[in-house]
Amino acid sequence: xxxxxxxxxxxxxxxxxxxxTTLDKAIGLARANSLWPLxxxxxxxxxxxxxxxxxxxxxxxxxxxxxxFSPRQADMLLxxxxxxxxxxxxxxxxxxxxxxxxxxxxxGACASSGGIFDTYSVLQGIDEVIPxxxxxxxxxxxxxxxxxxxxxxxxxxxxxxxxxxxxxxYKALLEKYGIQTYG
Amino acid sequence: xxxxxxxxxxxRLQGRFAEGVLRNVTQPFGLLTLETDTTALLDILEFLxxxxxxxxxxxxxxxxxxxxxxxxxxxxxxxxxxxxxNVRIRIKVFIGDxxxxxxxxxxxxxxxxxxxxxTYDFFGIQFVGHPDLRRILNVDDMxxxxxxxEYPLEDPNKIDKKDYFFGR
Numbered sequence: 001x002x003x004x005x006x007x008x009x010x011x012x013x014x015x016x017x018x019x020x021t022t023l024d025k026a027i028g029l030a031r032a033n034s035l036w037p038l039x040x041x042x043x044x045x046x047x048x049x050x051x052x053x054x055x056x057x058x059x060x061x062x063x064x065x066x067x068x069f070s071p072r073q074a075d076m077l078l079x080x081x082x083x084x085x086x087x088x089x090x091x092x093x094x095x096x097x098x099x100x101x102x103x104x105x106x107x108g109a110c111a112s113s114g115g116i117f118d119t120y121s122v123l124q125g126i127d128e129v130i131p132x133x134x135x136x137x138x139x140x141x142x143x144x145x146x147x148x149x150x151x152x153x154x155x156x157x158x159x160x161x162x163x164x165x166x167x168x169x170y171k172a173l174l175e176k177y178g179i180q181t182y183g
Numbered sequence: 184x185x186x187x188x189x190x191x192x193x194x195r196l197q198g199r200f201a202e203g204v205l206r207n208v209t210q211p212f213g214l215l216t217l218e219t220d221t222t223a224l225l226d227i228l229e230f231l232x233x234x235x236x237x238x239x240x241x242x243x244x245x246x247x248x249x250x251x252x253x254x255x256x257x258x259x260x261x262x263x264x265x266x267x268x269n270v271r272i273r274i275k276v277f278i279g280d281x282x283x284x285x286x287x288x289x290x291x292x293x294x295x296x297x298x299x300x301x302t303y304d305f306f307g308i309q310f311v312g313h314p315d316l317r318r319i320l321n322v323d324d325m326x327x328x329x330x331x332x333e334y335p336l337e338d339p340n341k342i343d344k345k346d347y348f349f350g351r
Contacts, residue, residue, distance in 0.1 A: 046225060085322050108241040120329045124340040 007033050010158075024162050031075070031101065032157040033063035035150070038074030040094060042081030045108035045140040049080050052143040061148055071097035076153065077130075078146075083109040083123045095130045096179060103148050103157065106132045109139040131173055142180050187237070187268035189215040195237055216273040221285050224261075224276055228291055232264055233274065239263040239272065245288065247299035248307040251332045255279035257308060262287070284309040295303055305330035 010029055012021030037059070039049055051066060053059050068074035071094050083091055092146070106126050109115035112135045116123035126132060133156055138150035164170055171181045189210055196205060196217075204227070206218045231314035233237035247273055250256050255277040266269045278285055287310040288295035299310040300319040307328035310316055318325065327334045 080326045086320075114338065114341060118341050118344065120316065120334070120336065120338055124342070125340050128340065 005148055024159075024160075027162055028047065028158040028160060032154040035062070035064050035076040035103070035153065036066050036068045036074050036151075037076045037078055038066045038068045038071055038098065039140070040077060040079045040091060042083065042087070043110070045080035045111065045138075047138050048140045048143055049078060049107065049146060052146045055144040057147060059147065059150065062147070062154065064150065071095075072099060074098055075102060076150070077102065077104045078107055079104065079111040080107040080140075082115065082117055083126055086121075087121055088123050088129045090128045091126060092177075092179075101157075101160075103133045103153055105134045105136060105144055105153055106128055107136045107149065108141055109137065112137065115139060130177060130179075187265065187270045189213070190236060193217075193268060195234065196227070196230070199234075200227065204238065214271055214273055216275065218277065221276055221278060224274070225286050225288070225290070228261065228288060229276065230264065231265075232291055237265060238267040239265045241266050242288065242292040242294055242298070245295060245302055247302050247308055247330075249288045249306060249331050253277070253279070257283045257306060259285055259302070259308060268287060278308075283307065284311050286310070286334065288313040289313055302326070307331065332349070 004087075007029060009019070010021050010025035012019055014020075014027070038045065039053075041047075041049060051057055064076070071077075077095060077098060079091065095102070104126075106112045110117060110122075111126050112132075114122050114141070118124075123129065134149045134153045136145055138145050141149075161167075174181050185324060188290050192215055193205075200223065204219055208217045210259060216313070231237055241264040243264045245262075246260050248258040250258065256279045257277070259276045259278065261274040261276075262271060263274070268331075269324045283306075285308060286351065287299060289299065289310075290312065296314070297312050297319060298317060299308075300310050303310060303313075303316050304318045305328060317323075321329065329336075337342065
């Protein structure tokens with residue numbers, strides 16, 4: 001008997017020969033277990049993420065088998081490292097190029113708040129330019145912490161309404177960052 | 184070839200330039216250092232570069248220091264290196280008077296181009312005659328010269344050091 005665990009089924013009505021749940025839950029389950037990561041690494045947190053991707057910590061267990069390196073085919077932007085103000089437009093451009101649905105994890109102190117770089121040339125947290133779903137503390141965080149951040153994001157994705165991306169709140173959030181919305 | 188002695192460099196310079204042009208000659212940590220003014224600067228640099236004996240062919244760095252308490256508040260610092268004679272020299276020029284301006288060294292070294300852009304970027308020093316004097320490291324729309332002492336080092340958007348996060 002294999003010890004591989006399958007993703008647990010969402011709550012629903014089960015009977016002989018059928019299982020009924022909501023579309024939200026089914027889609028959320030699929031999305032949460034195939035989050036394709038886009039690493040945006042500028043410094044030491046990126047090195048920790050490389051360990052996270054590797055065989056020992058094995059990010060692929062969570063359905064993130066394929067680090068994308070192309071924003072078009074990615075769901076989960078992981079920003080790791082100090083983002084200088086000159087880098088901010090590049091990061092924003094990468095975020096805009098990602099297709100919906102898209103989520104962002106700020107990995108480490110620098111991406112979350114500027115970290116030790118309390119200076120005029122460094123962005124004091126990437127949430128000054130793009131919306132962030134999960135913040136991972138640490139300087140740098142260990143791979144376990146990054147994995148925990150990914151699992152917290154899976155919780156968000158599983159419980160997110162399908163319509164959230166069309167909701168006025170979401171559009172208002174993006175417009176607050178000056179990011180164009182469609183539909 | 185043996186290292187050229189600091190005093191030999193100084194004698195060579197003093198043989199060419201008048202006493203008032205080469206001021207405050209010191210040798211901290213064995214590095215020959217002298218002050219001059221904006222009018223004599225390019226002559227001295229050109230002499231150092233082209234003189235057959237000295238051959239200071241390599242411009243190591245151009246930078247600046249801000250001394251807000253001085254009347255001439257900006258020191259522009261030139262480090263020049265003679266690869267042939269294995270000796271370095273440091274030349275300082277103090278300027279101020281509201282509009283800090285100094286002739287460009289790009290006429291002698293092309294490598295001075297980016298060094299002067301950096302010094303302009305951080306201190307707002309105007310290098311007169313520079314072919315393309317604009318910011319090089321900081322964001323283009325920055326409105327201050329951040330290494331001047333009157334501008335704060337810290338970013339005003341920093342919030343995670345606020346007292347209320349620590350119960351103060």
